[in-house]
Amino acid sequence: MVSDSGIHFHARGEWREPSLTPRTIRFQKGLYAQFHHLFLLQVGTATLILEGEDQRALLGPTIAYLPPQSRCELHMAAGAAGFIIGVSPQIVVDAIGDRAESYALRIFSEQPWFMAEPDAVAVSEAQPLLAGFVRELGDPARASWMAIAAYMRLILMALWRAGGVETAEQRGRGGSASVLQRYRQLVETWFRQHRPMTDYARELGVTTDRLHSICRSALGRSPVQLLHERLVQEAKLRLERSARTVQEISDGLGFRDPTYFSHFFKKKTGFSPATYRDFARRSEVAESHVLSSGYADWP
Template structure:
């Protein structure tokens, strides 16, 4: 874990008051090159200019979310006001966590998102969270890593819901949901518990043979392979983007001891956890291997 004293290297929070002149903010610059950003336009007009030269015009109150790969500039018109908050990959790992919603939040967080239609309820829900985020960073006596990650988790949840993703997930749990989709949701909730496949099949109301056939036919991999891929994906993510020790990562993923975790990880990836961390940080392995085998689930 990065110490709280270094929080300003991992988070930014700004309140942009109304100005008499036009202003430009460049998001991915210097220290903030790999940051995820949220912009809450409280009032006035603003325009995002993406690196593809596409422009997105905003009229407050509204919201926009930009992951690191969304290279862009923000032009705020005279009189416009809003909150800008940003977080490093390390903050995002802790904020997203490893709960049932984490997979959906991680997928959401990889794409730029602009509020398509006015949703004053969503803006009103998120505004006090962004204000709290900014206040936390502004107060030297506070500036807590735990508080900042808590604010960011709540912000991400509110954005995800505002985008309608939660409603889609809930519909997917109904009678028309495939067993494969429901299995994915169970894997997300249970993968740290190392439950036997019989528990998954029982919860889904099918036999283990039936579950095996569904996964094989749809994805060419067994349920156990998919489960192991999820564990490996999470281990890679934590090794790449956090300062946690191998012991802490092993404990967090439910392994009985770090030696067993290291053997499992090396068997699946060809690297020991320590070696993978070194290679990932030197050659940016994350860009090509981070979510392989899991993001392609339906």
């Protein structure tokens, strides 16, 4: 992992006081070109101008979340005030983690999100998290990667819930939920444990043959193929977006040793982990089809 001494290359945070004049902020500029940004407008009005899209007016209290591909600038009206925070893709990887909710958060983190209408309750939940994030970065003696990633995880969870996604997913777990949807949820929870497919089938209340038939019919791949694709996708993300060693990535994904992980990765991608990471870091091949294109690729 990148040391905490470099945290200011991976995170930014500021409170913008009310001003007598309008202000313009360009999010993706210089060091922050690939940052995920969040703007909490506490009072006043602002306008977001997204590249290739119409203007979006904001009325406080409200929140806007902007992934790196959302090239935009923010115009804060006189008297407007709010928080602006940003983090690198490496911190987002750590913030999202590898728990049951991680799959949904990964998808959420790849798309712009705007509060449909002013929501004082949701803003009041997120506001102290952003304030803590800004305080953490503002004290050089204590600014911690772990703390910033933890704040970002809580912030993403708050936004995800504010959008009503969690409630919809909970409703989907009832009788109308498909076996495939529940299999995907189980894979997200268990894929690092390398459990046999019989464990998945037993938890889902179906036979392994039935699970195989459902996955083949819906996605054209077997349950094992989907599970392996999820492992490869996670390995790609960690190789691309973190400074962890191959052994640390292997351990984090539940492989018994780095050599076995390397053989598995090369069999699935055609590249060793080290070669893949080297490709990912070369700007001239950043658009190569072998690279991970985002969190929502599986499956």
